[in-house]
Amino acid sequence: MTTFYRQPVHVARGEGVWLWDRDGRRYLDCYNNVPHVGHCHPRVVEAIASQAATLNTHTRYVHDLILDYGEALTAKFAAELESMVMVCSGSEANDVALRMAQAMTGKTGIIGTDNTYHGNTAAVSQLNASKVPVGGYLPHVRRVAAPDNLMPVGGDRATQAKAFAEGVARAVAELEASGHGVSALIVCPYFANEGFPTLERGFLDPAIEIVRRAGGLVIADEVQPGFGRIGSHWWGHQRLGFAPDIVTLGKPMGNGHPVAAVVTRHEILTRFQEAFKYFNTFGGNPVSAAAAMAVLQVIEDEALVENARDTGAYALGLLEELAARHDVIADVRGAGLFLGAELWRDGKPATALCAALVDEMRDRGVLLHSVGRHSNTVKLRPPCVFGRDNADMLAEVMDAALGAVA
Numbered sequence: 001m002t003t004f005y006r007q008p009v010h011v012a013r014g015e016g017v018w019l020w021d022r023d024g025r026r027y028l029d030c031y032n033n034v035p036h037v038g039h040c041h042p043r044v045v046e047a048i049a050s051q052a053a054t055l056n057t058h059t060r061y062v063h064d065l066i067l068d069y070g071e072a073l074t075a076k077f078a079a080e081l082e083s084m085v086m087v088c089s090g091s092e093a094n095d096v097a098l099r100m101a102q103a104m105t106g107k108t109g110i111i112g113t114d115n116t117y118h119g120n121t122a123a124v125s126q127l128n129a130s131k132v133p134v135g136g137y138l139p140h141v142r143r144v145a146a147p148d149n150l151m152p153v154g155g156d157r158a159t160q161a162k163a164f165a166e167g168v169a170r171a172v173a174e175l176e177a178s179g180h181g182v183s184a185l186i187v188c189p190y191f192a193n194e195g196f197p198t199l200e201r202g203f204l205d206p207a208i209e210i211v212r213r214a215g216g217l218v219i220a221d222e223v224q225p226g227f228g229r230i231g232s233h234w235w236g237h238q239r240l241g242f243a244p245d246i247v248t249l250g251k252p253m254g255n256g257h258p259v260a261a262v263v264t265r266h267e268i269l270t271r272f273q274e275a276f277k278y279f280n281t282f283g284g285n286p287v288s289a290a291a292a293m294a295v296l297q298v299i300e301d302e303a304l305v306e307n308a309r310d311t312g313a314y315a316l317g318l319l320e321e322l323a324a325r326h327d328v329i330a331d332v333r334g335a336g337l338f339l340g341a342e343l344w345r346d347g348k349p350a351t352a353l354c355a356a357l358v359d360e361m362r363d364r365g366v367l368l369h370s371v372g373r374h375s376n377t378v379k380l381r382p383p384c385v386f387g388r389d390n391a392d393m394l395a396e397v398m399d400a401a402l403g404a405v406a
């Protein structure tokens with residue numbers, strides 16, 4: 001595996017927003033969205049342990065937990081998104097979503113952005129920006145310019161939605177001309193891997209209209225923004241104000257237990273089953289369903305969406321104060337507990353400086369990482385139990401670390 005930092009952190013234990021290395025040193029975890037409700041949350045641990053001691057098997061049997069979870073999860077979506085498939089990873093979820101779109105439309109063309117990541121299966125990695133697939137991108141995949149704050153598509157933030165939609169329109173025309181047709185536009189509704197640019201509600205509407213006119217579906221990859229991290233809503237597509245046909249979920253769903261899901265309309269799921277006869281041995285096993293159910297309940301009981309909203313707004317304010325003191329911070333942005341500070345120097349993205357800052361912060365006991373086309377944006381995405389005192393520590397350490405490396 002590829003690890004973070006010059007010297008990887010050799011972790012031994014976690015609790016809440018904290019990680020300890022094997023020498024007993026404590027780190028404030030400002031990066032991990034997988035332990036969404038906090039590292040080793042006792043209710044999730046208990047749910048996993050007691051279900052493992054009762055029953056765990058594959059999904060060829062009916063089981064209360066997967067049914068209850070399906071109902072609890074789909075209740076968080078618009079009424080028509082009433083069907084769920086449980087899988088084991090975000091990659092699998094996106095793989096299934098792409099095939100659902102093919103089954104529904106009878107077409108194969110896929111449109112994504114040119115600076116994204118949707119997972120590691122052969123099909124899904126056709127959309128990955130960081131490495132060109134062996135043999136090049138397949139002709140049914142079209143990548144359109146991703147939105148950006150400081151280098152917007154078309155050169156102007158005010159007209160970026162139109163310029164993005166024009167890219168989608170070109171991709172649609174190419175896919176129709178090549179005979180593939182359009183099965184789906186797949187996007188993260190927070191554009192997390194693209195560096196989460198600040199987008200107005202309705203940003204995607206013109207692009208979605210073009211895709212729908214061509215008969216394609218819209219897939220919202222909620223693997224990163226989902227489950228309330230963005231504070232204002234449970235899901236990124238609700239914040240941006242569009243209605244996806246298919247939604248994929250992963251990372252935070254089981255607080256570290258490998259569980260993921262696809263949520264869609266009944267009609268789409270039926271067409272998918274007819275076309276592919278899908279089976280997944282581990283997907284939706286009782287222990288995974290128990291972990292996922294405990295996460296949903298903890299989010300509600302501990303009001304973590306509200307915490308993401310309030311603590312996130314507080315942390316964003318602290319980042320803005322830092323930006324006023326440090327010239328290298330060219331942009332501060334984000335929503336809820338999904339924040340970023342973009343570094344530029346001498347009119348250019350400060351990639352090396354960002355890497356140095358990430359390492360310096362690690363040495364000072366705060367874990368975070370970088371994102372964006374030039375890896376020059378500090379990415380903050382802590383467990384959603386992050387508090388104001390944690391935000392204060394983050395800002396203090398970042399202030400000192402910037403002083404040391406900038």
Ligand SMILES: Cc1ncc(COP(=O)(O)O)c(C=O)c1O
Pocket residue numbers: 088089090091092094117118119120188192193221223224250251
């Ligand atoms: C937006 C997005 N989708 C999908 C995935 C893949 O999820 P997994 O690693 O669980 O397969 C990732 C992983 O980083 C991701 O960022």
